[in-house]
Amino acid sequence: xxxxxxxxxxxxxxxxxxxxxxxxPSKKEFRALTxxxxxxVCTRFGTFGAAVREAGLVTVGPGYQxxxxxxxxxxxxxxxxxxxxxxxxxxxxxSLHSDTPFLARWKWWHKxxxxxxFMVRQRGMEEEWADVLELVRLNIKxxxxxxxxxxxLGRPPALPKPQVNRRLGKETRxxxxxxxxxxxxxxxxxxxxxxxxxxxVIYVFGMLAHRLGFAVLRIQKQFxxxxxxxxxxxxxxxxxxxxxxxxxxxxxxxxxxxxxxDLIVCWIHNWEECPKELHVVELSKELARxxxxxxxxxxxxxxxxxxxxxxxxxxxxxxxxEDEPVAAxxxxx
Numbered sequence: 622x623x624x625x626x627x628x629x630x631x632x633x634x635x636x637x638x639x640x641x642x643x644x645x646p647s648k649k650e651f652r653a654l655t656x657x658x659x660x661x662v663c664t665r666f667g668t669f670g671a672a673v674r675e676a677g678l679v680t681v682g683p684g685y686q687x688x689x690x691x692x693x694x695x696x697x698x699x700x701x702x703x704x705x706x707x708x709x710x711x712x713x714x715x716s717l718h719s720d721t722p723f724l725a726r727w728k729w730w731h732k733x734x735x736x737x738x739f740m741v742r743q744r745g746m747e748e749e750w751a752d753v754l755e756l757v758r759l760n761i762k763x764x765x766x767x768x769x770x771x772x773x774l775g776r777p778p779a780l781p782k783p784q785v786n787r788r789l790g791k792e793t794r795x796x797x798x799x800x801x802x803x804x805x806x807x808x809x810x811x812x813x814x815x816x817x818x819x820x821x822v823i824y825v826f827g828m829l830a831h832r833l834g835f836a837v838l839r840i841q842k843q844f845x846x847x848x849x850x851x852x853x854x855x856x857x858x859x860x861x862x863x864x865x866x867x868x869x870x871x872x873x874x875x876x877x878x879x880x881x882x883d884l885i886v887c888w889i890h891n892w893e894e895c896p897k898e899l900h901v902v903e904l905s906k907e908l909a910r911x912x913x914x915x916x917x918x919x920x921x922x923x924x925x926x927x928x929x930x931x932x933x934x935x936x937x938x939x940x941x942x943e944d945e946p947v948a949a950x951x952x953x954x
Contacts, residue, residue, distance in 0.1 A: 628665045812824070
């Protein structure tokens with residue numbers, strides 16, 4: 622007669638595996654080392670992850686969602702250990718986590734320090750993390766003067782000497798420290814100047830969404846930035862996932878997976894290697910075209926929107942198959 626395994630025996634087996642591997646075992650590794658099936662574990666704990674947590678171990682890696690606070694605390698611990706900001710390689714070498722969840726949530730590695738500082742102050746843990754906060758503030762100063770530390774505007778600093786910008790083919794001056802940066806003059810209704818960052822792109826998209834045939838469902842912090850309904854044919858809408866970028870090539874720089882997105886909305890489209898399955902809406906061109914239509918008195922509802930991104934209609938796929946599920950309020954995967 623086979624004796625049923627107990628919860629205590631499962632917990633002890635998980636701890637022994639972790640000791641041998643020097644990390645939390647995967648389900649496959651656990652079964653190979655102990656002979657205990659996943660079904661036996663799930664029957665007693667619900668999930669393998671719950672059993673690991675019951676054993677007093679931290680669940681990390683694929684399939685486990687780590688909170689922002691836990692990630693940032695772990696990053697802070699690595700900063701404290703090294704006495705400086707770690708590179709992505711250094712962080713991976715000194716942590717159970719990788720840099721992937723950081724880039725997915727904050728996009729840029731250098732923004733993690735700001736996120737850490739905000740979390741610490743929000744939780745009231747300044748005393749506990751005082752040494753790391755000092756390193757964060759030092760890193761911010763080295764990268765460029767923070768807004769709240771900008772010099773008084775009464776007397777401007779000396780103008781930097783002009784430099785030759787090879788990409789633009791002309792002389793440009795370095796940015797003045799502590800001063801805001803503005804875009805080119807547009808004089809569009811509700812927008813005087815062109816955007817210079819991703820936040821500006823989101824604002825312009827909100828202005829033009831209706832004219833471009835979009836109905837926004839939600840904006841979110843994680844990738845992708847937006848979910849919306851897209852009128853791919855008159856009266857026929859589909860659910861799409863949108864990522865906002867100032868320049869389309871930033872999509873690749875941020876390490877985004879094209880499989881997790883349908884559409885890039887940007888101000889400048891400069892990504893020559895953009896996958897064909899990714900549609901791109903270049904707002905600078907769309908806004909200029911719409912403003913020209915307004916000046917010529919050609920606006921009629923959302924008419925005159927053909928040719929978006931060089932594709933059919935409003936940038937939608939060239940055609941929608943008759944048997945393809947399309948509905949006004951139905952997600953289409």
